[in-house]
Amino acid sequence: MKARPIKRSEELRQLLEDEIASIQLPPGTRLEETALAARFGVSRTPIREALQMLSASGLVELRPKRGAVVASLSLETLLEMFEVMSEMEALCGGLAARRMTDQERDDLKNQHEVCGRAGESGDGDLYYEENTKFHRIIYLGTHNRYLADEVLRLHHRLRAYRRLQLRLRGRVQTSYAEHSAITDAIVKGDERMAAELLRAHVSVQGECFSDWISSLNAARLVSSPERV
Template sequence: MNDTAEHAPLRATSIAATLEAEIITGQITGGTKLEEQSIGDRFGVSRTPVREALHLLAARALVERIPYRGVIVAQLDRGRIEQLFEAMAETEAMCGRYAAERMSIGERGALQSLHEKMRSLASNGEFAAYKEANTEFHRLIYAGSHNVDIIAMAEAMWQKLAPFRRSQLGHAERVSQSCQEHEAIVRAIVDRDRGSADLALRRHLLGAAQECLAKMR
């Protein structure tokens, strides 16, 4: 095994991504105990990157650390995923309300410019680039709340839902719908309309939840 301190974070990210995919697709079922030693043997690494990978999975709510039992894969049924999206909707709606009220002119302009760029990406079928820009779009809204604790809450929820939203923006229909929803969000924030920003973000998360849950049928 040869994982230096310099390479450990990269290895941990790669291990976490592989385990995440296997948990989401059901290859690793809920209730399974993840052993550091066996994972290290599988990937040919020491326990250091394995521990970091498990930490990343815990931050995404895919595993739980249970006293005297170890790291256990979470039960990811529809009810649990609905709870996550419900919490995310409340958090993003709150960010939207504050952003509509507190964003500077420059911040509103940056959000509007990014939205225009994303529309171009969608029109050209550049879905991977759109997905990356989508993360930036939401983080601009979080930052626009100008409240460090709310931003931290939103970032934590984004991490938890990231595994379930990862495949949503890979086809034209959903990307087109996302663009329309973003248009309503941007318009509300630029117009300083707190109520409309709240509603637009709730509807946006509802669309994401429906897309995710439909794949579980």
């Protein structure tokens, strides 16, 4: 069992974070303190604290004296974030290939197989979960805890968008195939290759790109539906 947070505000942050990531609270939604307080049966104080934490992590925009809204990313910002994500993953891949212990390399192979089974099950959310664990093993394999935490934070921040990406037809299969090559490169210790494969794995490009933009617009996950 996981220890429930001692602070109510921490618990509330978690709850709101999940609702934002799962688009139950879509971008642009106003977050009124009084309403949230009533809904969760607490006072405004812990609500305010939760909102400030969410603001710090970028999920909520906090305009002074004008209330909080669920942050809505422009398409431009989103692409910028994916560019950074892509480079960070590449960095992690290279370092992991160099520094992982034998045990960690085995763990990676195992998790890759788990991903495979999750993919076959057809359960998108399950695949997403296992996929996250796969990447997490790579992050920790850098033996740079600060780096791992930062990358995980960004990974987390982008999860709503990644998830959507996986819903595109055939994307799960492609993802799995790419993981195979990545696993090989890391296990062999081929830094250059691992970095290159991960860079490509994350970056949004190629034929899927316009499909992805369309689905983003459909889900109203970006603020201004720019033409591409």
